[in-house]
Amino acid sequence: QSVLTQPPSVSAAPGQKVTISCSGSSSNIGNNYVYWYQQVPGTAPKLLIYDNNKRPSGIPDRFSGSKSGTSATLGITGLLTGDEADYYCETWDSSLSAEVFGGGTKLTVL
Amino acid sequence: QVQLVESGGGVAQPGRSLRLSCAASGFTFGSYGIHWVRQAPGKGLEWVALIWYDGSDRYYADSVKGRFTISRDNSKNTLFLQMNSLRAEDTAVYYCARRDYGGSIDYWGQGTLVTVSS
Numbered sequence: 001q002s003v004l005t006q007p008p009s010v011s012a013a014p015g016q017k018v019t020i021s022c023s024g025s026s027s028n029i030g031n032n033y034v035y036w037y038q039q040v041p042g043t044a045p046k047l048l049i050y051d052n053n054k055r056p057s058g059i060p061d062r063f064s065g066s067k068s069g070t071s072a073t074l075g076i077t078g079l080l081t082g083d084e085a086d087y088y089c090e091t092w093d094s095s096l097s098a099e100v101f102g103g104g105t106k107l108t109v110l
Numbered sequence: 111q112v113q114l115v116e117s118g119g120g121v122a123q124p125g126r127s128l129r130l131s132c133a134a135s136g137f138t139f140g141s142y143g144i145h146w147v148r149q150a151p152g153k154g155l156e157w158v159a160l161i162w163y164d165g166s167d168r169y170y171a172d173s174v175k176g177r178f179t180i181s182r183d184n185s186k187n188t189l190f191l192q193m194n195s196l197r198a199e200d201t202a203v204y205y206c207a208r209r210d211y212g213g214s215i216d217y218w219g220q221g222t223l224v225t226v227s228s
Contacts (some may be wrong), residue, residue, distance in 0.1 A: 002154070035214045037155075044153065044205060044221060050214040088155050088172055092213065099145065104154035 004102035011069040011108040022089030034072040112136040119222030132189040132206030140184035143209035148202035
């Protein structure tokens with residue numbers, strides 16, 4: 001059971017928009033930065049969003065992040081078939097003194 | 111370019127030990143914290159351990175506390191994970207990953223597979 005809760009799967013058509021939620025608590029999301037990673041099966045994860053809403057260089061602006069209270073959201077617009085992957089949120093949990101990941105969300109682009 | 115290359119994975123019997131290594135290049139290794147993160151077959155990412163840039167602080171997931179030890183040799187640009195008392199549930203791909211100054215994980219290795227089975 002993950003400390004951070006994500007929906008197991010989301011889906012949308014090419015060109016559409018999708019959001020992935022990540023719910024936590026005051027000891028993690030509520031007081032720490034949230035990060036998002038994309039993992040194509042069989043490959044290592046890749047950083048998509050850092051510090052709640054910043055994109056590393058090379059990440060298109062179709063990807064966005066936001067945080068409100070103890071929840072965070074990843075948004076992806078203009079969906080491409082190449083966006084099909086697993087997406088994970090992550091943050092530090094101050095009570096556990098540990099990094100924590102969400103359970104992951106599988107994105108299907110229909 | 112930043113590279114992290116894990117090694118040392120393989121098959122181990124329950125209760126036995128394995129030591130993973132992670133060779134770093136392309137950056138000043140001794141200036142960064144480094145994580146171990148694992149992924150069981152068909153499952154999500156699970157954080158395992160973090161060591162501070164100078165080894166002064168170490169943090170562990172409850173699932174491995176007391177059994178695994180993270181360490182580093184900054185003179186050799188190498189990270190280690192000593193895994194003792196292995197269990198079947200430790201079977202996973204183990205990634206080493208760099209913690210950037212802001213706290214995110216900005217670079218990952220390709221992973222090494224550990225299988226615990228009799």
